[in-house]
Amino acid sequence: MTARFAVGDRVRIADRTPPAHQRTPAYVKGQAGVVVYLCGAEGQPESLGHGGDGTPPMDVYRVRLAQTDLWPDYRGSRGDTLDVEIFEHWLDPAER
Amino acid sequence: MTAHPSGPHDIGGLDEGPIDRAEHELTFWELRVDAMVRLLFKAGVLSDFAELRRATEALGPHAYEALSYFERWTAAVADLLDEKGVVSNEELAARMVEIRRRAAAP
Amino acid sequence: MADHHHPHPSRADDPEPTTHHQVMGLALRELLIEKGIYTADDERARIEMLEAASPANGARIVARAWTDPAFKARLLTDPNPAIEALGLDPFNAIHVVENTETVHNVIVCTLCSCYPRQLLGPQPAWYKARAYRARVVREPRQVLAEFGTHVPDDVVVRVHDSTAELRYMVLPRRPAGTEGWDEAALAALVTRDSLIGVTVPTMP
Numbered sequence: 001m002t003a004r005f006a007v008g009d010r011v012r013i014a015d016r017t018p019p020a021h022q023r024t025p026a027y028v029k030g031q032a033g034v035v036v037y038l039c040g041a042e043g044q045p046e047s048l049g050h051g052g053d054g055t056p057p058m059d060v061y062r063v064r065l066a067q068t069d070l071w072p073d074y075r076g077s078r079g080d081t082l083d084v085e086i087f088e089h090w091l092d093p094a095e096r
Numbered sequence: 097m098t099a100h101p102s103g104p105h106d107i108g109g110l111d112e113g114p115i116d117r118a119e120h121e122l123t124f125w126e127l128r129v130d131a132m133v134r135l136l137f138k139a140g141v142l143s144d145f146a147e148l149r150r151a152t153e154a155l156g157p158h159a160y161e162a163l164s165y166f167e168r169w170t171a172a173v174a175d176l177l178d179e180k181g182v183v184s185n186e187e188l189a190a191r192m193v194e195i196r197r198r199a200a201a202p
Numbered sequence: 203m204a205d206h207h208h209p210h211p212s213r214a215d216d217p218e219p220t221t222h223h224q225v226m227g228l229a230l231r232e233l234l235i236e237k238g239i240y241t242a243d244d245e246r247a248r249i250e251m252l253e254a255a256s257p258a259n260g261a262r263i264v265a266r267a268w269t270d271p272a273f274k275a276r277l278l279t280d281p282n283p284a285i286e287a288l289g290l291d292p293f294n295a296i297h298v299v300e301n302t303e304t305v306h307n308v309i310v311c312t313l314c315s316c317y318p319r320q321l322l323g324p325q326p327a328w329y330k331a332r333a334y335r336a337r338v339v340r341e342p343r344q345v346l347a348e349f350g351t352h353v354p355d356d357v358v359v360r361v362h363d364s365t366a367e368l369r370y371m372v373l374p375r376r377p378a379g380t381e382g383w384d385e386a387a388l389a390a391l392v393t394r395d396s397l398i399g400v401t402v403p404t405m406p
Contacts, residue, residue, distance in 0.1 A: 015099050021150035022102050023365045025312050027109035027339065029099035040295075042367050049150035051143065060366045067342075067361075071109070076343045079358045085366035108312030108363065109340045112333040115348055120327040122252075125219045129227045131248035135240040149314055165315070165330050167223035174226055183233050191229035199218070 003059040004088055009035045011063060012094040013086055021049025024090050028082075031069060032094040037062035039085055059088045103153040104160035126166045133169055141182055142173075151176050256323040259290050260371055261392035263298075263321065265385040268376045277373070285321070293320040294369040299362060301375045301402070306353045308346065308399035309372060310338045311364040318369035322397055329398065339363055349400040372399040379405055 005011055015030035023045045039062055043054020067080040074080070101107070122130070136142040151172035155163070159171060177183040219228055235242060263285060267274035276284040281296040296318055299307040311317065315330040328334050338345045342359045346352070353359055362370050374396045380388060395401040 017100050017102050021146055021153065023146075023313060024102075025108045025363060025365065026099040026101045026106045027312075028363075037297075039297075039366060039368055043144065043146075045146045045149075048144040048146035051147065054144065054146075067359075071340055075341055076359060077355050077357075080342065080360070081358060082339055082361045082363060084363040085368065087366070105313055107332060107336040108310075110336040112336040115328050115333045115337070115345065116331065117326075117328050117349070122324055123216045125216065125224055125227060127249045127252055128231055128245065130252055131245045132227070132231055132234065132240075134248055135244055136234070138244075139239050141239060152314070161332075163223060166227070167221070170223045170227040170230065173230060177230065177234075182237070182239070183230060187233065188226065188229055191233055192225050195225050195228055195232075199220075 003038055003061075005035050005038075005059075005061055005091060005093075007035050007037065010094040010096055011035055011061070011086075011091040013063065014090045014092065018046065020046040022046055024086060025084070027070065028063075028065060028084050028086070031065050033063040033065035033069075035061045036064045036083065042087070044087065044089070060085050061088065061091065063091070104155075104157040105149075105153050129166045129170055129173075133173060136173065141180065142176060147176060148172055252319075252324070255320050257321075257392075257394035257397060258389070259323075260318070260321045260394070260397040261389040262288060262385070263290070263371075264373055264392045264397070265389035267373055268380075268388055269385055274373075291320060292318065292369075294318060295367055296321070296371060297368045298371050298373050299360070299399075300373040301399070303357070303375075305358045305360055306346075306399065306402075307360050307362060307370075307372045308338060308342055309362050309364060309370045310335060312336070312339055313365060316364040316369060318371050321369075321371055322394055326394065326398075346400060349395065351401050371397055374399075374403050377403050377405050 010032060012032040013024065013028050013030065039060040041057035041059050044058050048054040062083050063086050065082045067074045067076055067082055068078055070082060133148065142148060152168050155168060155171055160168065163171065174188055178185045219225065234240060266288065267277050273284060277298050278300060281298050282292055285292045285296060301307055312335045315325050317325045317329065339361050342361050343353060364370050374392065377391060391403040393401060396403045
């Protein structure tokens with residue numbers, strides 16, 4: 001299985017809250033950022049958390065978000081960033 | 097943030113006060129709970145850390161806030177072991193009564 | 203059963219577990235041992251392993267990276283084999299993030315408390331608590347300032363929210379004035395908090 005996204009791709013994190021265990025924090029949902037690293041494939045938490053086997057494994061991406069996008073009132077430098085690991089089934093391509 | 101938190105653990109970005117930086121050395125009880133959790137994985141009774149996280153998140157907002165880290169793990173393990181038929185809630189309750197009685201004995 | 207009251211030598215003055223959940227933990231432990239899921243010896247071995255893990259492991263890795271550029275290159279690109287070559291077992295897949303003149307890294311796990319425990323020992327209480335997890339992603343510079351760390355405006359602060367299986371460790375910058383120091387002396391400068399990124403190593 002090949003990874004859907006590559007380093008440098010711009011992606012948007014899905015804004016949904018399924019009634020299951022999940023590893024996508026609410027504060028990054030709906031946000032767009034850039035893939036900076038491919039972490040490899042891991043079992044899906046939505047399945048593993050509920051006794052499932054996590055298959056099929058999903059690629060996990062480190063996505064870099066701008067702090068000023070995340071928080072309109074961000075008190076810091078404009079270049080500050082937040083990196084978060086997101087499973088492929090939580091990502092869609094985003095416009096540049 | 098537009099999304100709702102997925103549970104009481106999903107707290108990134110919320111307003112909070114100063115950080116309490118006091119150091120805390122793990123107690124022997126805490127070390128035992130930690131060992132219990134890791135040994136339950138090793139024995140295959142718990143299948144994945146995601147399962148423990150799910151059970152911890154399902155304790156509800158009140159318990160999540162009121163309990164310490166290792167108390168949360170304990171409550172989550174108790175729920176999972178009951179769910180899996182390894183230790184029933186009844187068996188656990190009976191043993192807790194016995195431990196209290198033992199501790200009270202002269 | 204004698205094992206029910208078996209004080210740990212170094213923990214003899216711990217308070218007796220008395221809360222509802224503490225008694226629950228003791229009861230679970232007894233029942234699991236009786237059911238043969240694990241033994242008291244397994245528990246003892248596991249606790250010894252937990253107690254053996256300390257930030258000294260992370261400090262050793264950093265001191266080696268400061269003195270051996272080839273090791274540092276491997277540590278940043280393929281950390282687990284590099285760490286294993288020092289005789290350490292990282293247990294999880296590790297990712298090392300390097301502080302530079304232009305970037306300061308800080309680690310958090312907002313959803314629980316993921317942490318490279320084999321390399322850093324147990325998490326500090328504040329790392330697991332609500333205030334740090336909630337705030338450091340939103341106001342990292344203010345949080346760092348509470349730890350006495352003031353990052354210049356022209357240095358990027360990069361927060362890492364550890365949400366999947368990788369465990370993060372910061373490779374801090376080597377303090378100026380330590381030229382010629384040996385690894386042991388350098389390692390002594392590296393604290394747990396500097397490996398999380400809330401502080402930076404300083405000269406004594």
